[in-house]
Amino acid sequence: MLMLRYFCRFAALTLCLLLLKDDVHAQDVYAAWRSDWLKKAESYKPSLKETVKNPVGIVKIEKDASAFQGFKAVPAGSIAKLYNVTFNKNTSGTVVDFGEHLTGYCTITLKTRRNVMDAPLRLKLTFGEVPAEIATPFDPYPGSLSRAWLQDETVTVTVLPATITIPRRVAFRYLKIDWLGSSPGFEFGITGISVKATTSAKQTPPALAGSTPVIIKDIDRVGLNTLKECMQTVYEDGPKRDRRLWIGDTYLESLANSWSFHNDSLTKHCLYLLAGLANEDGILSADVFEAPVPQSHKTHLLDYCYLYNLALKEYVAATGDKQTGLDLWPVAKKQLDIARKYALPDGMMDYEKANREWWVFFDWKDGLDKQAPLQGITIFTLNQTYELAKMLGKQHEVADLPAFARKLKDAARKNMYDKQSGLFVSGKNKQVSYAGQAWMILAGVATKSEAQRALTALPTLNDAVRPGAPYMEHYYIAALIAAGLNIEAKQAVIDYWGAMVKKGADTFWEVYDPADEFKSPYGFFPVNSYCHAWSCTPVYFIRKYPDIFQR
Amino acid sequence: MLMLRYFCRFAALTLCLLLLKDDVHAQDVYAAWRSDWLKKAESYKPSLKETVKNPVGIVKIEKDASAFQGFKAVPAGSIAKLYNVTFNKNTSGTVVDFGEHLTGYCTITLKTRRNVMDAPLRLKLTFGEVPAEIATPFDPYPGSLSRAWLQDETVTVTVLPATITIPRRVAFRYLKIDWLGSSPGFEFGITGISVKATTSAKQTPPALAGSTPVIIKDIDRVGLNTLKECMQTVYEDGPKRDRRLWIGDTYLESLANSWSFHNDSLTKHCLYLLAGLANEDGILSADVFEAPVPQSHKTHLLDYCYLYNLALKEYVAATGDKQTGLDLWPVAKKQLDIARKYALPDGMMDYEKANREWWVFFDWKDGLDKQAPLQGITIFTLNQTYELAKMLGKQHEVADLPAFARKLKDAARKNMYDKQSGLFVSGKNKQVSYAGQAWMILAGVATKSEAQRALTALPTLNDAVRPGAPYMEHYYIAALIAAGLNIEAKQAVIDYWGAMVKKGADTFWEVYDPADEFKSPYGFFPVNSYCHAWSCTPVYFIRKYPDIFQR
Structure with missing residues (x-):
């Protein structure tokens, strides 16, 4: 009886160890597989196609109860209207329209227009996918996710001419530029805005049948x-x-x-x-x-x-x-x-x-x-x-x-x-x-x-x-x-x-x-x-x- | 009479031209000098000595009617107190003290402490020379000079660990770090702050006489x-x-x-x-x-x-x-x-x-x-x-x-x-x-x-x-x-x-x-x-x- 009890205990223990060993073995195998899969993942990582995109014009974001989320973007002139003027308090809030949704890195160039730059300048750039996003103040932020998802960046520029690339990747169609400060004694302008847009979609999909409804x-x-x-x-x-x-x-x-x-x-x-x-x-x-x-x-x-x-x-x-x-x-x-x-x-x-x-x-x-x-x-x-x-x-x-x-x-x-x-x-x-x-x-x-x-x-x-x-x-x-x-x-x-x-x-x-x-x-x-x-x-x-x- | 008048006119004109020529000549000479002086200026431009400086501790900026501009910095622990904790809403507003006035480039390193970083984080860094500068809201800005002189910078970080150097040079003793957002699901920490301080003062001036009053x-x-x-x-x-x-x-x-x-x-x-x-x-x-x-x-x-x-x-x-x-x-x-x-x-x-x-x-x-x-x-x-x-x-x-x-x-x-x-x-x-x-x-x-x-x-x-x-x-x-x-x-x-x-x-x-x-x-x-x-x-x-x- 005692022998039987011991035997049972021994058998149970052995079974446990065997099962554990199986588990350990399975985990070992998985570890090896995972490492191999990660290597293969890396080798198949697609390259990105980069395309430089420029704005198509400037827009005004206007309230419109019939528009999506109550705001619409109304064309307000060619981009030259921005590039040819002094950027200051009066032009603060200008919204640039890229005409399409883009994902990438935004670069903005600035130059002195008149007098000497005797103080840094400060701009806020707000990138938005939809018009209401541009028109809605982000703070105080009521959302449950990180406030940092919202795409507003403040930049200080100490020397002009300057070419500034916002470090974070942005996804947007509209870019609002707010003037936050510059010396009253000098005038600067924005001379270029571009986006290095990225995607791993490279082929052009075939056209739909001509009979396809609009x-x-x-x-x-x-x-x-x-x-x-x-x-x-x-x-x-x-x-x-x-x-x-x-x-x-x-x-x-x-x-x-x-x-x-x-x-x-x-x-x-x-x-x-x-x-x-x-x-x-x-x-x-x-x-x-x-x-x-x-x-x-x-x-x-x-x-x-x-x-x-x-x-x-x-x-x-x-x-x-x-x-x-x-x-x-x-x-x-x-x-x-x-x-x-x-x-x-x-x-x-x-x-x-x-x-x-x-x-x-x-x-x-x-x-x-x-x-x-x-x-x-x-x-x-x-x-x-x-x-x-x-x-x-x-x-x-x-x-x-x-x-x-x-x-x-x-x-x-x-x-x-x-x-x-x-x-x-x-x-x-x-x-x-x-x-x-x-x-x-x-x-x-x-x-x-x-x-x-x-x-x-x-x-x-x-x-x-x-x-x-x-x-x-x-x-x-x-x-x-x-x-x-x-x-x-x-x-x-x-x-x-x-x-x-x-x-x-x-x-x-x-x-x-x-x-x-x-x-x-x-x-x-x-x-x-x-x-x-x-x-x-x-x-x-x-x-x-x-x-x-x-x- | 007519001849005299013409002669006078001629003389006046000649004098004018001569004076003008002298002026032009003087300007030419100056132009050459200026060019030479600028070249010499460039050749004597001093190199900068760079020294990496670290904070000496953290401080609280407290109201004190008897302190300069009504605020004083009170020691609030070693810098380890910041480096060893999760940085979030509760630690927002931490003020780091470098113990001396520094001019240079500030670098801050951040790491994940717990869980996976599933959203960008956003910090505001405010550099101040004196305590009241740290304690006073900058906006709405009432000053007559560019708002951009004030040294507050907002940074968005998308991937940790990260080492961020603020592009602008700053001059300060105190650095306030405000938390503006991060994912509620993860924890990050600040693991290092340093300043690459610059100056062209390299020699150590001789000590004053021992008898000098304190x-x-x-x-x-x-x-x-x-x-x-x-x-x-x-x-x-x-x-x-x-x-x-x-x-x-x-x-x-x-x-x-x-x-x-x-x-x-x-x-x-x-x-x-x-x-x-x-x-x-x-x-x-x-x-x-x-x-x-x-x-x-x-x-x-x-x-x-x-x-x-x-x-x-x-x-x-x-x-x-x-x-x-x-x-x-x-x-x-x-x-x-x-x-x-x-x-x-x-x-x-x-x-x-x-x-x-x-x-x-x-x-x-x-x-x-x-x-x-x-x-x-x-x-x-x-x-x-x-x-x-x-x-x-x-x-x-x-x-x-x-x-x-x-x-x-x-x-x-x-x-x-x-x-x-x-x-x-x-x-x-x-x-x-x-x-x-x-x-x-x-x-x-x-x-x-x-x-x-x-x-x-x-x-x-x-x-x-x-x-x-x-x-x-x-x-x-x-x-x-x-x-x-x-x-x-x-x-x-x-x-x-x-x-x-x-x-x-x-x-x-x-x-x-x-x-x-x-x-x-x-x-x-x-x-x-x-x-x-x-x-x-x-x-x-x-x-x-x-x-x-x-x-």
Whole structure:
């Protein structure tokens, strides 16, 4: 008996050690992989194309209740009007218009116009993506994010002539120049302003079909600009803010890139970078930084981990680059652990637990119940990852996926599909949302006719939770197309992104709620990003589905 | 008759042309000289000694009605207290103390302390020479000079670790660091602050006699610091403001330099630079700049033109460098034209006319009547220039000077000396001023006993116009010494400069009125210079007259 007890203890200890050893071994392997992935990421880092851009004129920012956020930019003369005058108190507040959204480094040249410069001069330069950003005082700053995101810089110049380059990279269309001080006894002028604009988008995407409606052409143009601006050495979410690689934005950007600029090296760079900066156990960080050295933010978004798999699958499908697929397959396989961990025996995802342990994102939308989206995206990811496995000849490593996905799908149909209303419901309060329908439909939980019924019903329901940001709109459009609601998909793109175009967007916005133009997840609309990667996907839809959009 | 008329016309025309030719010839000669002087100025430009300085601790700037301008700096811990903490809203406003006045380039290093830097950070750095400058908001700016003189700079940092050097040169003892924004999700710290301090003062002046009173030692120490800080590639008036070469400051700085740091090359550089940047006719500009290229300010102060002669004479006397004296003799000779132009037949200087055509300075003192000071400085300059001529063997070129000076002196005695009161009076209102007595006595208009009587009476007169700034105090002390009032001279230095020392001066101030610590010629006391060349001259007095001051 005693012997048995000792034996049991010994066996348990051995098992523990073996498991620990396995863990340690797995971590060792991951460490080696990560190091290799980071090296590869570095080798695929894209070069930037630099273009010197000059202002197209000066504008006045005027109040206009009918304009986006209540302000519009009205042409106020050629740039010569600025370059040929003395800059002083009277010209303070001049707004220069570059005519397009630019990301890069701004240089301003100044010279003495009359008398000798007998004191330093002081200017404030405020860079803005949209007119209201220029017109709204930044201080006292009420936002929840760093005040330093706002792009106002004060410069002191002690000797003229001078050429000053603002050290920080800026993203903007409008530049307001305020005079803060100079000697009353001398006169100076601004003789040049330029921006060294950067992007890693180098190819010119093919023109759309001649039959394409003008509004679609416009949406495509603004979408391409958005994507181009966000394509730097990584897919940035926004060149003004947050200027980093998020998985969610990368997925959508890489989709759009595959149908436009075709910078596959950038996608590869980002996929390797994310892989190289995963946790020790291989779970991905939602966002990572490149400077001063590649590092992860240690922020984890459950749905973004899944999206990595989708992005990798789409990359391999679009490029045929199986080598990268195989190299990064362990990452995709690892993210499946999340699905395995939170799947309950009845096939439902344990949203409560997942939500306690993760940031489950899906959308900037207060009150959105995320049970249905989580169930949907998990099924979608399982299926898509299996597709990836098949492409890579790895299906034997994840042979359980089809059955696993089916189990979750069956549970979803059983627990979340309301046959009477024909809608998917989410959570205890049986919330009906665009996000819920979209992810269920993308996951294939609904039949085509069920999908059509649900999506057709949605706009008629006052209490259906609408998308909060263009990011969720993307999945809604994808669901409409998946359901074969092509006319509705086109109209939805026109209604949402077309409205931004009509409101003067040069690039698509991070947040756009037609009912609240000042909506900000950060408590202050000027800190919103007005050129945001996740908003660029009409480019993808328009170009992937010419039969729907280009006629 | 007709012939005569034609002949007259012809003669007049010829005369005109000849005069014009002479003028043109003189200008040609001057142009060649100026070019040569500028080249020589460049060749004598001193190198700067660079020293890296670190803070000695942190301080709190506290209100204290008994402190200079109502604020004092109270020690608040070692610098480690700053370097070892997270810098954020709570530490915003930390004031770093370098323990001495420094002029140079400030570098600050920052690092991440916790979490990942996921947003830029923004700091405001305010450099101040005196505590009240740090404690007083700069905006809305009420001053008459450029707001940009004030030394507050805002920096945005996007990547940590970072080492930031503020591009502008700063002059300060205290540095306030304000937190303007950073991500709530991460913590950063300041890990180092240093200043690359510059000066062209390289020698260590000899120690004063052991018998020297402590207060005199202190005044000498602060004076040497003031001079050292102002000695850059030129004698600057103030390293914070105006950072340029003024003749008036140069004269006093070069006097003090001759008795302390002995950087004769700097004096020579300045004398050549001023000469090279004179008007086409050789009249000097009161102040000049070195950057971006040597250029004059085209400001003309009558009394400063004279002071060039005094400075050149003192330079030759102190160094024996006759070559430079001879080279620049034409400049000194030219400035005499001013005396010749405004001297009336009765020997009085035409102050009204001079004042219409020039800035006649003498002091920052509203209401000062400048007739007497002008008469005095003119006589003094004529005499001193004749001394210079004798040293250079050029007295034959200015043989009229002794008689000219005597004529002005006689007129001064006759018209401006009130035998009854024993005081010199100035202008229609017969104003009695320190400036008037000082310049008359320096000019030798008074006998020694008359001088003693006048200077002894001055402090007893409530309505005598007192000096407005240390610059005029210098000439007052010089007059006391000239009058043999040695005890009074020493006491006046102790009373005036000693009071600044007692009020905590690290360097002597541009403006110091014991009755009004907020006095500013520019409408805002923080824009005053608190390290000002013209205030350094106790160094000269203390070291030139050891029998008076060093016992």
